[in-house]
Amino acid sequence: MNSYNPMAIRLAIVLWFGLFFISCKNEKNEKNESGSEVFPEEKFVQSIPDEFILRYTDKVVDSMDTNKANFDGTERAGTNKRAVANKLATELRKLDSKATVLGFTERFALIKTGLGKNALSSLLGSSRIQSVQQNYVIKFKFEEIRKFTGSTKEHIPWNILRVGGGRYSVINARAWVLDTGVDQTHKDINYDVSYSASFVPGEVAGRDSKGHGTHIAGIIGARANGEGVVGVAPNVRISSVKVIDKDGSLNYGRYLQALDYVALHAESGDVVNLSFVSNQIEPNAIELELLELIVGKASIVIAAGNATNNTNGVRQDINDVPKVFPAAYNMQGVYTVSACDKNDQLASFSNYGLGVDYAEPGVEILSTVPGGYGYDSGTSMAAPHLVGLLLKGNVKSNSFLKSDLDGQPDPIGTN
Template identity: 40%
Template sequence: MVMAVMMAFISCQENESIEAVKSHDLALFEDNAGNGDIIPGQYVVVFNESSFKFSVPKASSYNEKLNEVKQIANVYLKSVGISYELKQIYGETLKGFCAKLSDEDAQKLSNDKGIKYILPDRMYVMAKPVPQPPAESTPWGITRVGGGATYTGAHVAWIIDTGVDLDHPDLNVNASRGYDFINNDAFADDDNGHGSHCAGTVAAIDNSFGVVGVAAGATIIPVKVLNRRGSGAYSVIIAGVDFVAANAAPGDAVNMSLGGGVYEPIDLAVYNASQKGIFFALAAGNETDDANNHSPARVNGTYIWTISAMDSADKFAYFSNYGNPPVDFCAPGVSIYSTYKGGGYTTMSGTSMAAPHMCGILLVTNGNPKTSGYVLSDPDGKPDPIAHI
């Protein structure tokens, strides 16, 4: 699920116990981490909001909300005698934080009724790309879903991914509204390529060269939560969702072509963000598995769409996850030609490529997608409707 068949985050079962980990150099760990590996000594903590006095009004600024959670976290952790280092703060979709903690202190927090969740932070690492058939000169998927017309609406697409090529001539990127959670700055450029590919499918400009997106020319806002290797901590992905929830408008569309094993804090963040009227297109995942076993693909909600993948013959992609619920629609995800880092173009396959088709459709239809037939050979026996404008 960053999913191309590029991607997969793995594991954290529901009721997961606190696991002991050995601490060592984090940079070395990140270079060699596998998908779903626990980050040594780092935990995602979600407060039980009824146990704490959160008084900042909902209409307050995002920074005010973050500052309140930070203050409460500091007071609380000091009051229970815990040594810590805060890494992330969450104030919009959930109230919580990510922190460096000893295993003993993490176990101590897990027994506190004021804590809703405490889970080891984990690494998300992209899966290897699916073998590619020859690229087409025109993206077949755009035609299949009825896209390609220049977008004239007022809403924007948020790409939570590896960043986006900020200078790509075929993309209309508003870099000033984005954020890079990997380097903690506003320069969310793409040094991997996956996010740029997703962005092109959503909204590449109709300008007589390159490719055209479903909602051609729509504004793209990049939120970088994965590094150049396509990996990143779950805690950082949650921070990206929290940021979008605080800054997006109702009717904006969000693409999340990433995910992995069940991880409740991510599910909660996505669901709560969607409750603000923000549309989410989620990749179902590339494990040939039931999407109910993967976060955030398993999340259901009025403004959430989980997308499986198909090929140009409307046949269900062999790698795609399945299951109704949570899968809502199927979209093109095999041999998808789109924009890439460095001003380039490339072909990729995966549910990572299917979800951006829906993201563009949600912009064009204001969250009212239609269908055009049903996918063939759906392994769950309940053929997904094919998404269309």
């Protein structure tokens, strides 16, 4: 796969062309394979006027790596990223007494200030700040997952059988699910308390009011316990990293914090699931940098999206053409997944493109939801199949997607 030049991208101005959408529903008024109506999602992106993401220069970042963590990278502060953030807050308050650091990592800080982007941009070119981005919130509309009302006796759904999953094996690695949270009380989920974390203020990672993250978790690793369903990699540990709140909103700056958290704690063999995408002209430099840090340790699986569009993952040389990110990040260790139905046909809603790596089942998928089980469709449901397969070892394929619109059928990943 092609790789990006991180230094060049970090200097680019990030231009948002489209809107984020959660990858579990179709954007067109059409019938899906189950015959139920799929409506367009209501969604919007709204800037947060007084919140900004300040990316430190490499000089400052390197100073933290050697424990010489001061804001200008020249003095020993005695601690690490907190010292840098505190120094930043002190300097900002000289200009705005109400300036606050909302969050920080070794690479950037999320701040609240009334100074405005133009004033903050004066920091660019210094030895301290490399870029200033306006923070924003992305609003998703979730349709209710259709509840399963049948017997709770354990069975292996068609989609798990299709990919050769459902057989228990000892897996030391974990799955990281960045989503709406995961129901930690669900009897079919091996919830990882130690590393689960919420980046939504006032909400816990182990509660999922939308059901989306819990559904994904069950596909990956629902327990083989004699009840309910079985996942691709039964009993695998699920680390819930909550980035979408109970109202269906994602704060982009806090999402970047979540990626940084995963980059810090992920271990060899772990796999990360990202089931949301966006249409934009350029990749986000900080997001790309953090994904690169993660794939230094773990694999990342990304839903291709549900707009029946080409992800344009191989068209990065064409200016002003919107691509589907993060699905279009073509790099080693990052896998983009389209959705297929029971007949191995490309799902009617699924995105496609030469940047897609695998196709997996994504239509009428039965999995765990808070308090029980339910059906959902989308590339959000396809991606976690590959997560489970990667956790179990090498992914195989003995067949290909039918009716792939890009002319090069995606392999269907199996165990």
